[in-house]
Structures are given as structure tokens and as C-alpha cells.
Amino acid sequence: MLKCTTEILKKKVLVATVLAGLSAAAIAQADDVWQQTLNEAKGQSVYFNAWGGSDTINDYISWAAAEVKKQYQVDVKQVKITDTGDVVSRILAEKSAGRETGGSVDLIWINGENFKAMKDNQLLAQAYTQKLPNYALVDTENKPSTLYDFTTAVDNLEAPWGMAQLVFMHDSKRLAKPPTDMLSLLETLKHNKGRFSYPALPNFHGTTFIKQALHELIEDSSLLSKPVSEVDFERVSAPLWAYLDQLHPLLWRSGKSFPKSAEQMKQLLNDSELFISLSFNPNDASNAIANDELPDTVRSYVHKNGTLGNTHFVAIPFNANAKAGAQVFANFLMSAKAQLRKATPAIWGDPTVLAMSKLSTAQQQQFFNLKLGAATLTSEQLGKVLLEPHSSWVAALEKAWLARYAN
Amino acid sequence: MLYRKLLLIFVGGLLFALPVLLGLLATWLPAIGYLPGLKGSEFSITALQAVFAHPSTYSSLSLSVSSALIATSAAFVLSQWLCMSLYKSALWSLLKHSIAPLLAVPHLAFAIGFAFLIAPSGWLMRWLSPALTGFDIPPDWLIVNDSYAISLSVGLILKETPFFILMTLSALSHFDHRKTLQVAASLRYSHTQAWLKLIFPQLYPHLRLPLFAVLSYSLSVVDVAIVLGPNAPATFAVLINQWFNHSDINYRFLGAAGASVMLLLVIALIAFIYAAEKLIKAQSQSWLVVGPKVFHKEAIMGMLLAKAWLCLVLLMSFLSVLALLVWSFSRQWRFPDALPSRWSVKYWEKSWQQLLEPLQNTASIGFVSAALALLICIAILQWQAVYKIPVQRSWWLGLLYLPILVPQISFLFGIQMLLVRFHLEGSLASVIWVHLIFVLPYAYLTLSQVYLQFDERYLQQATILCQSKWRAFFYVKLPMLFKPLAFSFAVAFAVSVAQYLPSLYVGAGRINTVTLESVALASGADARVSAVFALWQFILPLLVYIAAIIIPQICFKNRREL
Numbered sequence: 001m002l003k004c005t006t007e008i009l010k011k012k013v014l015v016a017t018v019l020a021g022l023s024a025a026a027i028a029q030a031d032d033v034w035q036q037t038l039n040e041a042k043g044q045s046v047y048f049n050a051w052g053g054s055d056t057i058n059d060y061i062s063w064a065a066a067e068v069k070k071q072y073q074v075d076v077k078q079v080k081i082t083d084t085g086d087v088v089s090r091i092l093a094e095k096s097a098g099r100e101t102g103g104s105v106d107l108i109w110i111n112g113e114n115f116k117a118m119k120d121n122q123l124l125a126q127a128y129t130q131k132l133p134n135y136a137l138v139d140t141e142n143k144p145s146t147l148y149d150f151t152t153a154v155d156n157l158e159a160p161w162g163m164a165q166l167v168f169m170h171d172s173k174r175l176a177k178p179p180t181d182m183l184s185l186l187e188t189l190k191h192n193k194g195r196f197s198y199p200a201l202p203n204f205h206g207t208t209f210i211k212q213a214l215h216e217l218i219e220d221s222s223l224l225s226k227p228v229s230e231v232d233f234e235r236v237s238a239p240l241w242a243y244l245d246q247l248h249p250l251l252w253r254s255g256k257s258f259p260k261s262a263e264q265m266k267q268l269l270n271d272s273e274l275f276i277s278l279s280f281n282p283n284d285a286s287n288a289i290a291n292d293e294l295p296d297t298v299r300s301y302v303h304k305n306g307t308l309g310n311t312h313f314v315a316i317p318f319n320a321n322a323k324a325g326a327q328v329f330a331n332f333l334m335s336a337k338a339q340l341r342k343a344t345p346a347i348w349g350d351p352t353v354l355a356m357s358k359l360s361t362a363q364q365q366q367f368f369n370l371k372l373g374a375a376t377l378t379s380e381q382l383g384k385v386l387l388e389p390h391s392s393w394v395a396a397l398e399k400a401w402l403a404r405y406a407n
Numbered sequence: 408m409l410y411r412k413l414l415l416i417f418v419g420g421l422l423f424a425l426p427v428l429l430g431l432l433a434t435w436l437p438a439i440g441y442l443p444g445l446k447g448s449e450f451s452i453t454a455l456q457a458v459f460a461h462p463s464t465y466s467s468l469s470l471s472v473s474s475a476l477i478a479t480s481a482a483f484v485l486s487q488w489l490c491m492s493l494y495k496s497a498l499w500s501l502l503k504h505s506i507a508p509l510l511a512v513p514h515l516a517f518a519i520g521f522a523f524l525i526a527p528s529g530w531l532m533r534w535l536s537p538a539l540t541g542f543d544i545p546p547d548w549l550i551v552n553d554s555y556a557i558s559l560s561v562g563l564i565l566k567e568t569p570f571f572i573l574m575t576l577s578a579l580s581h582f583d584h585r586k587t588l589q590v591a592a593s594l595r596y597s598h599t600q601a602w603l604k605l606i607f608p609q610l611y612p613h614l615r616l617p618l619f620a621v622l623s624y625s626l627s628v629v630d631v632a633i634v635l636g637p638n639a640p641a642t643f644a645v646l647i648n649q650w651f652n653h654s655d656i657n658y659r660f661l662g663a664a665g666a667s668v669m670l671l672l673v674i675a676l677i678a679f680i681y682a683a684e685k686l687i688k689a690q691s692q693s694w695l696v697v698g699p700k701v702f703h704k705e706a707i708m709g710m711l712l713a714k715a716w717l718c719l720v721l722l723m724s725f726l727s728v729l730a731l732l733v734w735s736f737s738r739q740w741r742f743p744d745a746l747p748s749r750w751s752v753k754y755w756e757k758s759w760q761q762l763l764e765p766l767q768n769t770a771s772i773g774f775v776s777a778a779l780a781l782l783i784c785i786a787i788l789q790w791q792a793v794y795k796i797p798v799q800r801s802w803w804l805g806l807l808y809l810p811i812l813v814p815q816i817s818f819l820f821g822i823q824m825l826l827v828r829f830h831l832e833g834s835l836a837s838v839i840w841v842h843l844i845f846v847l848p849y850a851y852l853t854l855s856q857v858y859l860q861f862d863e864r865y866l867q868q869a870t871i872l873c874q875s876k877w878r879a880f881f882y883v884k885l886p887m888l889f890k891p892l893a894f895s896f897a898v899a900f901a902v903s904v905a906q907y908l909p910s911l912y913v914g915a916g917r918i919n920t921v922t923l924e925s926v927a928l929a930s931g932a933d934a935r936v937s938a939v940f941a942l943w944q945f946i947l948p949l950l951v952y953i954a955a956i957i958i959p960q961i962c963f964k965n966r967r968e969l
Contacts, residue, residue, distance in 0.1 A: 058761070
């Protein structure tokens with residue numbers, strides 16, 4: 001291993017010598033730029049606006065903050081928010097007030113519609129991820145959602161942080177055989193009336209469940225990658241509403257009330273009010289069992305034709321006060337060390353965005369050695385990842401859903 | 408004299424009302440399409456149209472109106488009935504003494520605990536199951552978050568009744584109710600008749616503003632409605648909040664327009680109640696003066712019911728807090744276990760590290776805003792006392808109460824926009840300032856009666872004796888009023904601690920408070936963590952209330968009459 005590295009190093013030196021500067025200069029320049037960023041970041045306070053509804057995630061962020069404080073003297077403060085849209089609104093308020101610098105948000109945990117909204121309204125800082133040394137480790141080849149965030153081109157405006165995939169959790173003590181797709185979910189609920197639900201839209205997880213159902217029920221799923229204005233929404237979404245009309249009377253509270261969030265559904269699963277819940281973190285169930293938040297009889301499952309998956313990112317607003325510090329933190333979050341810890345089930349269990357092939361053998365081994373909990377599916381079991389529909393679908397689905405079920 | 412009066416009105420109005428008016432204005436602009444950063448610089452009514460085109464608007468409006476009217480009127484009637492029935496009964500002192508602790512439980516903490524109690528998988532059901540109910544899994548009953556907003560109304564009734572009782576007790580001190588009742592009794596009025604015909608008409612003018620304030624609060628509350636209210640659709644205030652926080656930024660226009668609709672709704676409902684008051688007054692004129700009617704049976708049943716109701720209010724509040732306490736120490740608690748199967752102090756330990764900064768912020772914001780509010784109130788009240796400007800019938804009193812009459816959600820967005828424009832948001836000072844807006848009216852509300860009733864002859868005597876107005880003021884008047892001052896401070900502090908939307912909109916996320924953390928974690932809904940945070944939200948005001956009771960007792964041990 002060591003020999004190998006030395007060998008490469010020798011080659012590198014040789015190439016650099018032979019080319020007499022050109023590429024070396026470029027590398028050196030990139031290094032210089034990064035060194036400059038590091039210098040600039042020293043002593044900066046980075047206000048990291050991140051959803052604060054999960055204890056385990058908050059703990060992880062505290063750890064990461066302590067690490068960058070130690071290594072780079074950057075002071076990261078997590079601003080615990082309930083809703084990312086709220087932060088987007090604050091940045092917008094700053095923009096409309098003409099505040100071009102000294103904004104209140106330095107880094108924001110974001111994806112999907114919120115990212116699109118920020119991009120469309122020019123609320124983001126210049127492209128930056130290509131400047132981060134650790135960005136080179138990201139698996140952009142096999143994880144297309146790191147380049148297209150809900151079909152919106154990322155354009156280096158946000159740094160990939162973690163991978164998410166929709167998984168369902170069921171309490172095997174109450175429900176031995178979980179459903180395998182939307183139709184069998186309906187059958188299951190006929191025998192277990194009221195033991196499943198999903199958060200009311202516009203909740204993120206609720207929207208995801210509806211998108212998943214649409215994906216499974218729509219005749220031609222390739223339509224989903226087009227903007228919704230280019231399809232006959234009424235017609236193509238008809239099977240979805242027909243399905244939901246059947247499903248709702250079988251839901252928790254007969255579909256007259258909905259859980260507030262996926263996190264509340266976890267509590268309801270613990271209380272046996274629900275037998276099935278859902279999550280975007282494949283490791284959620286194992287984590288919750290370890291925490292005594294769920295009984296150890298809970299297991300995860302996915303639908304047989306795949307479930308929706310996406311990437312979550314961190315972005316820097318156009319008027320951030322500590323851009324350099326934010327870049328340093330974003331870069332740290334993509335480091336093998338931070339990603340490994342994040343993927344550790346007992347800590348957070350959020351899948352990595354990095355490509356194993358781009359890591360050192362030792363680092364790869366550490367990732368392989370991660371012990372998955374009993375309720376966590378292997379990447380094989382997780383099956384096919386379905387891409388998110390074009391982000392314009394969300395508004396159309398939400399509007400139609402509210403008109404039908406929340407009026 | 409006149410110019411001093413005008414100055415007072417000006418200063419008072421400026422302090423209390425101006426921020427609200429500015430905030431309203433800055434919310435109305437986007438409501439009619441003007442929001443420069445968002446390609447919105449043309450005036451139009453599209454946002455307003457969009458509000459009424461939204462599928463949830465109408466049902467959500469009717470839920471808000473019905474729950475607010477039911478909660479406010481029921482809490483008001485119940486509080487009056489309790490005061491009337493229990494007046495000078497065995498439970499009268501219990502009633503008087505239970506108010507402070509009941510008020511100290513913040514709305515949000517109470518709502519979380521109440522939901523833990525009454526949900527189908529809640530504590531009550533866990534006690535009964537499976538022995539009495541046969542359930543080993545919770546029934547699928549729609550209790551909390553019901554689509555008619557009943558649980559929300561009940562929660563609000565339980566929480567607002569003590570507030571009305573406090574206001575009634577303070578209003579009773581306005582006139583010689585004992586003498587009125589004695590005279591009435593000698594004229595053979597029954598207690599009920601005397602109360603309804605002679606006491607209540609004198610009480611009501613003092614209760615009108617609190618009544619309107621509760622109505623406005625119930626209509627526009629967000630945090631409690633998220634915990635207890637319906638969600639498909641939610642109440643209108645929650646819907647507006649969703650619009651302000653919607654991932655599609657253009658919904659801000661809808662939010663601003665909705666916030667303006669909310670204000671109109673509050674005005675309409677207040678006008679409705681005011682009209683109802685006038686109508687009832689006109690209709691009952693002859694009944695009021697017809698004199699006593701002799702009943703042989705005094706309403707013993709009514710008395711018993713009143714006692715039962717008081718006990719129920721106390722019990723529900725107590726059990727809600729207890730449910731929080733048990734959840735906060737649990738590690739594993741599954742249905743239908745009556746108590747957790749595993750206990751742990753882990754969540755308390757953890758909360759201590761997480762909450763150190765929010766606790767400091769909350770305490771300092773609360774102390775500073777309450778202290779400032781008290782100083783301002785003393786200044787205004789002393790002014791009023793010197794120039795004998797009575798508290799009632801001053802039209803500007805309405806201005807003082809503007810911050811609690813106008814729904815928070817209808818002007819906070821505007822305040823946020825203004826602060827951002829002047830680079831003032833996100834600092835401790837601006838959060839203290841915005842808290843002060845809401846804290847001031849409560850401080851004034853709790854202090855004004857006692858303060859203006861102070862017998863100025865003490866002061867005159869003292870001034871003669873010590874030859875200094877200031878010394879007399881500091882050594883005689885303030886110590887004599889120390890108890891109500893301390894209580895008013897405690898109320899102000901509690902009001903500050905409970906603020907959610909103001910801290911959210913003005914703190915820019917940088918000034919974290921316990922209440923912000925509680926709502927953030929309640930959205931995460933791990934019952935154990937929510938319970939710990941809700942309790943922290945309760946502990947701070949409780950400590951201050953206790954201090955407000957104990958400190959005057961210690962300080963004035965040697966002066967029993969105080």
C-alpha cells in the first residue's frame with residue numbers, strides 16, 4: 001500500500017518535472033486558492049441553518065462543528081430550523097431589503113424545491129463545489145442525483161452531503177408480511193384498517209409518498225421527468241387519485257386527520273397506533289431501535305419495483321457573511337472521515353455520497369466494516385432507486401391533493 | 408395639563424402601537440403585490456384572489472372562527488360562573504391560589520402534555536387498557552387533531568379560563584363588591600341574582616379588552632393549533648404560517664394576503680362581540696332593574712358543578728404536566744403500559760448541554776424585557792396617578808392593547824422585513840425589543856388596577872416626613888406595591904418565555920430560545936425529547952412566579968400588613 005502510494009508520488013513528481021510546470025502550476029494554483037480560503041476562514045463564525053428535529057443529526061452536526069473548530073479554527077453554529085422554506089424566505093427578505101452582504105445564513109441544508117427556488121431567484125452564491133478538494137471524491141458517475149437535484153441541474157451550487165432513499169418500516173410483531181407495492185398495501189390495510197397513514201401535504205414525506213404512488217401507478221413513468229406543464233396532468237394522474245380514494249378510508253383516522261411528520265409517525269409506530277411508517281433514511285429503524293424509540297420487532301422494507309431516492313446538499317446563500325468558512329465546513333462534511341462517521345448506524349446512518357473507488361483502501365475497508373442494524377436493508381435489498389420527478393410536479397400534486405383531501 | 412395628557416397619549420401610543428402599525432403596513436404591501444426582491448413591484452389583488460382560490464381557505468377559515476368563538480365564549484362564561492359560584496366558598500382560596508401556577512404553564516407545554524394525556528394511545532387510555540377496555544393496541548379514534556377542532560377548543564378553554572379568572576379578580580378590586588353584595592343581600596337578592604345584576608355589569612367593562620385579546624389569540628394561535636388542531640385542512644393561522652414557509656417563494660404573497668385577511672377577521676369578530684354586548688345590554692335593561700325575585704332554592708347543584716369544574720380544570724392541567732414529567736424520564740414506554748417499562752435521565756442530561764445557550768438567551772430576554780416593561784409601566788402609571796388620568800374610558804388604552812389585540816401573524820412578517828432592511832434582525836437587542844411589544848400590555852394589564860388604586864395620602868404623608876418626593880416614592884410607594892410589581896414582573900417574564908413567532912421572525916435563527924427549540928423538536932416528535940423541552944419551557948416561568956411570591960414575603964416579614 002505504502003509502496004504503491006510512493007510509486008504514484010514518484011510518477012507524479014516525474015510528470016510534473018517533465019511537463020515543466022503547466023499542470024503543476026495549475027495544481028499549485030488550486031492549492032493556493034484553497035489555502036487562501038482556509039486562511040480567510042480562520043476565526044469566521046458560520047451559521048449553518050439545518051433542520052433541527054432529530055437529536056441524532058444534531059449530535060452529528062455538533063461533532064462536525066467541533067472538528068472544524070479544532071482543525072481549521074472555524075466556528076460553526078447550527079441554527080436549528082423546523083422548515084427549510086422558512087430560511088429561504090428569510091434570505092429572500094434580505095434580498096428584497098437590498099442586503100447584498102452580511103446575510104444571516106452562511107450555509108443551508110437543502111434540496112429539491114427549496115434548492116430550485118433559491119436557484120431560480122438568484123439567492124445562491126457563485127458555483128463553489130468544484131473548488132473543494134473533497135468534491136473530487138463524490139460518486140457523480142453512479143449517483144446521478146448528486147448532479148441533478150430533483151431534475152434541477154446542481155451546477156456546483158450545492159455540495160452533496162448524503163444520500164436518501166424512501167424506505168418503509170413495519171412492526172413485524174403486528175404485521176408479519178409487509179406489502180410489496182402500492183396495490184398490496186391496499187390489501188394489507190383491508191385487514192389492518194387504520195394502521196398506516198402518511199403526513200398531510202405539503203409535508204416533505206407526505207409529498208414523497210404521493211410521488212412514489214404516482215410512480216408505481218402511472219402508465220408511462222418516463223413522463224415524470226418532463227415538466228408537468230408538458231403533460232396532460234389530469235389524465236396521467238387519474239390512476240393516482242382513484243387509488244387514493246380507495247386508500248384513504250382505510251388509513252389511520254380514516255384519512256380525516258394525518259400525522260404531522262414522518263417523525264411523529266415513528267412515535268405512532270412505537271405506540272402501535274400505526275403498523276407501517278416511512279422514512280428517507282434507510283437506517284432510521286435500526287437507529288430508533290438502538291434508541292428505544294421503536295420496538296426491536298420493527299423491520300424495513302421497500303417496494304419491489306424500487307423507491308424514490310435523492311441527495312441532500314449544503315448550499316451557500318448569495319449574501320453569506322462567512323463564505324470561506326462555509327466552504328471549509330462543506331468540504332469537511334464531504335471528507336471520508338465525516339462521511340464514515342455519518343454512515344455509522346449508531347451515529348446517524350446516512351448513506352455516503354462518496355465513491356468507494358476514489359477512496360484509499362483503508363478508508364474503503366472502514367466503510368465495508370460498518371455494521372448494519374437488523375432493521376437496515378443492505379444496498380442490494382434496497383433495490384432500484386427511482387429518480388425524483390421533475391420538481392414542477394410537486395406543486396401540481398400538492399394543489400390537486402389539497403383540493404381533494406383538505407378542503 | 409392638556410398638553411401633558413397629549414404627550415402621555417403620544418408616548419404611550421408610540422411605545423405600544425407604533426411597531427404594530429409599521430409591521431401591519433409592511434405586511435400589507437406584499438399582500439397587494441409589492442415585494443421588491445420577488446419580481447413584485449406592481450400593485451394587484453392577485454394574492455388576495457389566490458387566497459380565496461386556495462382549496463383549503465374556506466373550510467380552514469370556518470374552523471378557525473368556530474374554534475375561536477367556542478373557546479373564547481366558553482372560557483369566559485365558565486370563568487364568570489366559577490367566580491360567581493365559588494365566591495367566598497370553601498374553594499375560593501383554592502381558586503385564587505391556583506391561578507398563578509395554572510398561568511405559569513405555557514400554552515405550548517400544556518398542549519403537548521394535554522395531547523399526551525387524551526390521545527387514543529395517551530396516558531388515560533394506558534391506565535384503562537387493557538383491563539377495562541380490552542385494547543392491547545390503541546383504538547383508531549379521532550381525538551387529538553380532530554377535524555372539527557374540538558380538542559383544540561377544549562385545550563384553549565382549559566388554558567384561557569384561569570386567565571379570565573385572574574382578570575375578574577383584578578376587576579373585582581375596582582369597586583366595593585363586598586358592600587354591593589351585602590346591600591343586595593339585605594334587599595333579598597339571591598347571590599346569583601346579585602352577581603348577575605349588580606356585580607357582572609360592573610365587571611364587564613374591565614373584562615372587555617381581555618375578552619377581545621383572548622378571541623384574537625385563539626383565532627390566530629399557531630403553535631398550540633399545530634399540536635392539537637386539525638390538519639386536513641389546518642386552522643387558518645397554521646395555513647398562513649405554511650404559506651409563509653412554503654418552499655415555493657411566491658407563496659409569501661399568499662401568506663401576506665392571508666395575514667391581512669386574518670386581521671380583518673379579528674376586527675369583524677370583535678365587532679360582532681361588541682354588537683352582541685350592546686344588544687344584550689339593551690335587551691336586559693328592564694330585567695336588570697326589576698329588583699329581586701325570591702327563589703327558595705339557592706342553586707346548590709350549580710355550586711357543586713362549579714366545584715367539580717374547577718377540580719377538572721386543575722386536574723387536567725396537573726395531569727398534563729405530570730404526563731410530560733413521566734415521558735421525560737422514560738426510556739421505553741409502550742402501549743398499554745401504564746408507566747414506562749424502562750426509565751432514564753438521559754434526555755434531561757442531554758438537554759442540559761443542548762439548552763445551555765437557549766436557556767441563557769430565554770432568561771436574559773425574559774428578564775430584560777420584563778424589567779423594561781415594568782419600568783415603562785411604572786413611569787406611565789405614575790404619570791397617570793399624578794395627573795389623575797383614569798385607566799378606564801381612556802380611548803388610548805385600546806392603543807396600549809394593540810399588540811395583543813392584533814394577531815401576531817398579521818404583522819410579524821412586516822416587522823421582519825423592516826428589521827432586515829435596517830440590518831437590525833438577529834441580535835439579542837432586537838429580540839428583546841420585539842418581546843417588549845408583547846410583554847408591555849400584559850405588564851400594564853396586571854399592574855394598572857392596583858397601582859392606580861394606591862392611596863396617594865401615604866405618599867403625601869411620606870413626602871412631608873422625608874421632604875423628598877423621590878425618596879417617598881422609592882421608600883414608601885414602591886415597597887408598598889412590591890407584591891403586585893413582583894407578580895406583574897413574573898407575568899411579563901412568562902409571556903416573554905412563551906413567545907414563538909416573534910423569536911422566530913426576528914431572531915433570524917441566531918437567537919435560540921427554549922420555545923423555538925421546543926417547537927423544532929416537537930416537529931421531530933420523539934415524545935421523550937419533546938417532554939423534556941416542554942418542561943424546560945415551564946420551569947423558567949415557574950421559578951420566577953415562585954420568586955415573585957417568596958421574595959416579597961421574605962423582604963417584608965416585619966410588615967405584616969403588606
